[in-house]
Amino acid sequence: MTYLAKPKFQHPDLPKNELGYTHRDYEGSVSTLCAGCGHDSITASIIQACFELSIEPHRVAKISGIGCSSKTPTYFLGNSHGFNSVHGRMPSVLTGANLANRDLIYLGVSGDGDSASIGFGQFAHALRRGVNMTYIVENNGVYGLTKGQFSATADRGSKSKRGVTNTDNSIDLAAMALQLGASFVARSFSGDKQQLVPIIRAAIAHEGAAFIDIISPCVAFNNHAGSTKSFDFVREHNESVNRLDFISSRMPIEVQYEPGTVEIVEQHDGSRLALRKLQADYDVHDRTAAQGFLQQHAAKGQIVTGLLYMDKTPSDLHAHLHTVDVPLNVLDAKDLCPGQATLDKVNASLR
Amino acid sequence: MKSTDISNPEYFHKVVDCQYACPAHTPVPEYIRLIAAGRYSDAYMINWKSNVFPGILGRTCDRPCEPACRRVRVEDEPVAICRLKRVAADYKDDITARLPKPAQHKNGKRVALVGAGPASLTVARDLAPLGYQVTVFDGDAKAGGMIRTQIPKFRLPDSVIDEETGYVLGLGVDFRAGKRIDSMKALLAEGWDAVFVGSGAPRGRDLDIPGRKEAAANIHIGIDWLSSVSFGHVTKIGKRVIVLGGGNTAMDCCRSARRLGGEDVNVVVRSGFDEMKASPWEKEDAQHEGIPIHNFLVPTAFIHADGKLTGITFEKVKAEYDAKGRRKLVNAGEPDVHFPCDDVLVAVGQENAFPWIERDCGIEFDEWNMPKVDKVTFGSTNPKVFFGGDAAFGPKNIIWAVAHGHEAAVSIDKLLNGEDLADRPAPAVDVMSQKMGIHEWSYDNEIEPDKRYKVPQRDKVVALKDIKAEVELGFDIQLAVKEAGRCLNCDVETVFSAQLCIECDACVDICPMDCITFTENGEEAELRTRLTAPSPHVTQDLYVQDGLKTGRVMVKDEDVCLHCSLCAERCPTGAWDMQKFMLDMTYAGNSCRPQRRSAA
Numbered sequence A: 001m002t003y004l005a006k007p008k009f010q011h012p013d014l015p016k017n018e019l020g021y022t023h024r025d026y027e028g029s030v031s032t033l034c035a036g037c038g039h040d041s042i043t044a045s046i047i048q049a050c051f052e053l054s055i056e057p058h059r060v061a062k063i064s065g066i067g068c069s070s071k072t073p074t075y076f077l078g079n080s081h082g083f084n085s086v087h088g089r090m091p092s093v094l095t096g097a098n099l100a101n102r103d104l105i106y107l108g109v110s111g112d113g114d115s116a117s118i119g120f121g122q123f124a125h126a127l128r129r130g131v132n133m134t135y136i137v138e139n140n141g142v143y144g145l146t147k148g149q150f151s152a153t154a155d156r157g158s159k160s161k162r163g164v165t166n167t168d169n170s171i172d173l174a175a176m177a178l179q180l181g182a183s184f185v186a187r188s189f190s191g192d193k194q195q196l197v198p199i200i201r202a203a204i205a206h207e208g209a210a211f212i213d214i215i216s217p218c219v220a221f222n223n224h225a226g227s228t229k230s231f232d233f234v235r236e237h238n239e240s241v242n243r244l245d246f247i248s249s250r251m252p253i254e255v256q257y258e259p260g261t262v263e264i265v266e267q268h269d270g271s272r273l274a275l276r277k278l279q280a281d282y283d284v285h286d287r288t289a290a291q292g293f294l295q296q297h298a299a300k301g302q303i304v305t306g307l308l309y310m311d312k313t314p315s316d317l318h319a320h321l322h323t324v325d326v327p328l329n330v331l332d333a334k335d336l337c338p339g340q341a342t343l344d345k346v347n348a349s350l351r
Numbered sequence B: 001m002k003s004t005d006i007s008n009p010e011y012f013h014k015v016v017d018c019q020y021a022c023p024a025h026t027p028v029p030e031y032i033r034l035i036a037a038g039r040y041s042d043a044y045m046i047n048w049k050s051n052v053f054p055g056i057l058g059r060t061c062d063r064p065c066e067p068a069c070r071r072v073r074v075e076d077e078p079v080a081i082c083r084l085k086r087v088a089a090d091y092k093d094d095i096t097a098r099l100p101k102p103a104q105h106k107n108g109k110r111v112a113l114v115g116a117g118p119a120s121l122t123v124a125r126d127l128a129p130l131g132y133q134v135t136v137f138d139g140d141a142k143a144g145g146m147i148r149t150q151i152p153k154f155r156l157p158d159s160v161i162d163e164e165t166g167y168v169l170g171l172g173v174d175f176r177a178g179k180r181i182d183s184m185k186a187l188l189a190e191g192w193d194a195v196f197v198g199s200g201a202p203r204g205r206d207l208d209i210p211g212r213k214e215a216a217a218n219i220h221i222g223i224d225w226l227s228s229v230s231f232g233h234v235t236k237i238g239k240r241v242i243v244l245g246g247g248n249t250a251m252d253c254c255r256s257a258r259r260l261g262g263e264d265v266n267v268v269v270r271s272g273f274d275e276m277k278a279s280p281w282e283k284e285d286a287q288h289e290g291i292p293i294h295n296f297l298v299p300t301a302f303i304h305a306d307g308k309l310t311g312i313t314f315e316k317v318k319a320e321y322d323a324k325g326r327r328k329l330v331n332a333g334e335p336d337v338h339f340p341c342d343d344v345l346v347a348v349g350q351e352n353a354f355p356w357i358e359r360d361c362g363i364e365f366d367e368w369n370m371p372k373v374d375k376v377t378f379g380s381t382n383p384k385v386f387f388g389g390d391a392a393f394g395p396k397n398i399i400w401a402v403a404h405g406h407e408a409a410v411s412i413d414k415l416l417n418g419e420d421l422a423d424r425p426a427p428a429v430d431v432m433s434q435k436m437g438i439h440e441w442s443y444d445n446e447i448e449p450d451k452r453y454k455v456p457q458r459d460k461v462v463a464l465k466d467i468k469a470e471v472e473l474g475f476d477i478q479l480a481v482k483e484a485g486r487c488l489n490c491d492v493e494t495v496f497s498a499q500l501c502i503e504c505d506a507c508v509d510i511c512p513m514d515c516i517t518f519t520e521n522g523e524e525a526e527l528r529t530r531l532t533a534p535s536p537h538v539t540q541d542l543y544v545q546d547g548l549k550t551g552r553v554m555v556k557d558e559d560v561c562l563h564c565s566l567c568a569e570r571c572p573t574g575a576w577d578m579q580k581f582m583l584d585m586t587y588a589g590n591s592c593r594p595q596r597r598s599a600a
Helices: A038-050 A068-075 A089-098 A111-118 A120-129 A173-180 A192-205 A230-235 A287-299 A318-322 A340-350 B009-015 B017-021 B028-036 B040-051 B056-058 B070-076 B081-091 B119-132 B157-167 B184-188 B222-230 B248-259 B281-287 B398-413 B460-465 B477-484 B506-510 B524-530 B568-569
Strands: A060-064 A083-084 A105-111 A133-139 A184-189 A209-215 A237-241 A242-247 A263-267 A272-277 A303-310 B110-114 B133-138 B176-178 B194-197 B219-221 B240-246 B264-268 B296-304 B308-321 B326-329 B337-340 B344-345 B383-388 B428-433 B434-439 B494-496 B516-519 B540-545 B552-557 B574-586
Touching: A038 A068, A038 A133, A038 B506, A060 A068, A060 A089, A068 A083, A068 A105, A068 A111, A068 A133, A089 A105, A089 A120, A089 A133, A089 A318, A105 A111, A111 A120, A111 A133, A111 A173, A111 B506, A120 A133, A120 A173, A120 A209, A133 A173, A133 A192, A133 B194, A173 A209, A173 A272, A173 A287, A173 A303, A184 A192, A184 B344, A184 B494, A192 A209, A192 A242, A192 A303, A230 A237, A237 B552, A242 A303, A272 A303, A287 A303, A303 B434, B009 B017, B009 B574, B017 B028, B028 B040, B028 B081, B028 B477, B056 B070, B056 B081, B056 B157, B081 B477, B110 B119, B119 B133, B119 B194, B119 B398, B133 B477, B157 B184, B194 B398, B219 B222, B222 B248, B222 B344, B240 B248, B248 B264, B248 B281, B248 B344, B248 B460, B296 B540, B308 B344, B383 B398, B494 B540, B494 B552, B506 B568, B524 B540, B568 B574
Parallel strands: A060 A083, A060 A105, A105 A133, A133 A209, A184 A209, A237 A303, B110 B133, B110 B194, B133 B176, B194 B383, B219 B344, B240 B264, B240 B344
Antiparallel strands: A184 A303, A242 A272, A263 A272, B296 B308, B308 B326, B308 B337, B428 B574, B494 B574, B516 B552, B540 B552
16 A cells, blocks of 8 residues: 555656546556555456447446455545445445446445455345346455455365465355346456456446456465466466457447458447457357356366357346336426325225 | 656656756756755855856856746746856855866877867867867967957956956866967868867947948947957947947947947947847846836937947837738837937947868858857867867857857867767766655745846946946845755656556655556647646657556646645655756766666
8 A cells, every 4th residue: 555645746747538538547546455456456447338339427427345456436536426335235225226226327336355255145136136237356366354264156176365274165156147037147367457448448438237257466465376366377377258349339449350350230329349259169158168167167267258248239227127218316306206196096906 | 658767867867957058057946955954165166067157157148947847837027047157156155176187197199279168168178188189379468369359357357357267277178378379271270189169259239330441430340349448448429329239238338338338328239129139137237236227229320420420310110020920020100219428339249250261171151251150069070170169150159159169178188089079978878866855845845936136236326437347246145045945956856667656646646746647548739638737748658557457647737736746745655756967067077978877
């Protein structure tokens, strides 16, 4: 961590987005995490993605639970809405917020302890229901705030900093998300922003439950030899299935791709993803094949990254529940108390 | 690109833009930190060692350091480096005990210095403590040369000149006041071991247009007039004065005229206002005193009646540029204009003059009648004779004369030690970590936007009444500390060790100026297009290091780095460190002996 605030100076030729903001305008206060924490790189990637998407900061709600990862919303989007909830309860708070105001962009920020241990049930149900959100797990495999005990995502056989071997099986959150019906599932690595930033952009543009499992090395407790979540291990065992270019709905596709190597996927909001396949036979639209692929590679000790699955026609909780089209806060008294005639109609339908 | 060799003294020196731009390479950030710490005497001594005349330069320097200042690129205006130098001089204690003592043992070598201006006095300062018997000749009664004769007292009081020339003359230098050297041959015949010519560029250029002779009584050559004012021979001038010329001398002339009875003083220049040679701040000062500057006017005739000047006629011109971008002034097609006036000051440049150097004493002259002088050794074609200051390459500024003086002193010292003049050791470099604790650095790294502070000035009404009343009052301590806080400490360098780096991106993420990139290597021009932030200033180096595990390179654009240490603070492995770069210049004496310690 650092005691010094980041100077207000910025590079004189910094690019500006459509709103006239630079990426510095999407920052929050200075991080108090350990120096070198992978989470800070994820923070920087979220900043970059929101900058590139020209998102108005006041249209974002960032909701988190407890843990190192859940502290990070303080460090990005300092002008957005935020809620730092109870441990593991980010998904239900976010679901509630989303139901009340469907117009905001929801970023759920959580960690492996918050989502795979105490909040495992919450994680499952939010994805199962298809809440329109970007669910980010900053996954370091240890409880960093309590000095590095194995978390539920630590791989069996990996070693703690003190040399103890983990004997429990690990939870693969990406595999779980696939099984639970998330309509966008990706995995990435905090040390690879070129992969991560477009994935976050695509996830934010996705109109459904988007889940990203981001391996984020804990420099204090999980970046040693024997760890399977260290910078070195992840770099050596990274099996990327594809690279993604995000193309917003306003931009023409300028880049020319060799035929057969790239698949252009259009999202519901008009944005497009150019998927450069790195694994020839990998199909991002096949949920069951993706599950098998993940398991086969996990068995070989490989970490599969990239966009793993995407539903071309996602739907979300609001659609399932047939909720009103506008946020609840814009409903006036007439909408909320439609009068005796309507009440009689409702009562009649129940007789 | 190849990995940057930071052991090359040149590399980090270039990052310290101010120090690099300074001809004498004064360690600017170091003395500014000392001023901020209230250590004025220490700050003064650093300056004294490097530029010999801190109090004088702190008022009059042309400040090549300031346009170079990194603060210009990250904010707007440079740190007021020059005026902070003056702060060191103004608030120092008595430093006489810290000056070198006159040499106990003379080495028996005799060196003659012609002229007692800044170049000669620098040579004297460097050589006298080494035991040389140094003799300075000057036609004037007091030392200082053009510093004393051409710079108006309202910019530089005599007391400052007396003090700082006194420090040099007090080193056991033999000063022959009032002794003008009028024959080089005679001087050489006296058997000096070496002769240094620091006689300046003493001849003001004249303007030979119709009416010059007839109206001569009211037409004065700028620098001659300034020195007459300086010596008190001239105490008044007509009410309407025109100053011809756009350099700093013209600014001194018009402001002096304003104080000697000139009520309607106008400056007229041939070129455009923006292309004038005068420093922007000197133009500002003149305008502040109610002196208009008229541009694109070429004088065509002095108009006179009954042997008395009545005015000047000017042709209106405009600038035209040819295909090569060269400027030409052509008639603007408008009628000529006439400016009535009582006196004219001609400040259209000055030139060297060496009527006293016989052309057969071994010193060769070139086609422009200038001595042939080596740009490195400052030696002439006579192995014993050296030139420096304006006498060497024409009119420049005091700080250049000082830089020349240092180099000429090295040459003379080497010559008289039987060494090869061309074998000049590079400056020594010391680089040291500034880490004091987990979040502590030896310097103030909390950098915030903060606009340049103005130097307080004497009330205009009072200042214009007395030609000796110094206009600038200098920063008070409060202002000085604030202004010193604007310095970005560019001498505290970011040093990167690739073998320690785990490529976690922490430095990339925290850097407020987006200076750092980890990427695949490439050729410089192409690499610059792939950096985190645009990289338009190609004269600012890229710091490249390979040897990373992923095979990528770390690239840092030095251009707008704030030296705030955040990269080092956020680095989990200590791959970044903040290290102070200290340049130890090569001066006459031990440091210029051959085969000295190798650099860094």
